[in-house]
Amino acid sequence: LARTPGRLVGAGVGAAGVVDPATGRILVASDSFRGWAGFAVTEAVETALGVPAFLDNDVNAFLMGEVSAGAVRGERDVLGMTLGTGVGGALWTGGTLFPGPHGAAGEIGHIPGFGDLPCTCGGRGHLETLASGRSIGARYADRTGRRLTAREVYEAATYGDEDARAVYEAAGRGIARAVVITAG
Numbered sequence: 001l002a003r004t005p006g007r008l009v010g011a012g013v014g015a016a017g018v019v020d021p022a023t024g025r026i027l028v029a030s031d032s033f034r035g036w037a038g039f040a041v042t043e044a045v046e047t048a049l050g051v052p053a054f055l056d057n058d059v060n061a062f063l064m065g066e067v068s069a070g071a072v073r074g075e076r077d078v079l080g081m082t083l084g085t086g087v088g089g090a091l092w093t094g095g096t097l098f099p100g101p102h103g104a105a106g107e108i109g110h111i112p113g114f115g116d117l118p119c120t121c122g123g124r125g126h127l128e129t130l131a132s133g134r135s136i137g138a139r140y141a142d143r144t145g146r147r148l149t150a151r152e153v154y155e156a157a158t159y160g161d162e163d164a165r166a167v168y169e170a171a172g173r174g175i176a177r178a179v180v181i182t183a184g
């Protein structure tokens with residue numbers, strides 16, 4: 001939220017899914033967000049707050065925040081990556097966000113070459129099948145039959161659980177390889 005002292009002047013919203021910044025609506029949402037596709041985000045925020053609102057994809061918004069005031073402030077070329085439920089990515093090149101011809105440039109989670117497991121997008125062998133929070137839980141269940149969250153798998157790894165360590169090592173190797181491929 002952008003504030004001058006005591007006065008709210010506007011709101012920027014970073015939302016999951018494929019979004020349309022021009023209309024302020026969600027175009028396509030993953031199965032993590034039921035009923036989200038088509039939602040008029042900026043209209044709802046403007047009604048609630050009474051100030052202009054602006055919408056972008058959450059990973060784009062994260063990267064613009066880091067470039068303008070965060071870890072990579074002032075950098076001209078940055079690959080931004082978010083590790084959460086999925087694996088998100090965005091590209092900042094030559095001092096501006098690079099959307100690419102289909103608005104999905106830098107979507108590092110869906111590059112192939114990481115095995116043959118089915119991905120949330122319908123593809124196979126994408127980085128996201130190893131390195132997302134959801135996948136870390138799933139890969140641990142593949143090995144052990146036990147369903148844990150990514151955080152619980154992490155905790156098991158710190159106590160020396162070999163399966164948990166192997167799952168995190170595969171995720172880390174995958175992320176490193178994806179960064180090398182993308183940044184090359």
Ligand SMILES: [Zn+2]
Pocket residue numbers: 109110111119120121122123124126128
């Ligand atoms: Zn995918």
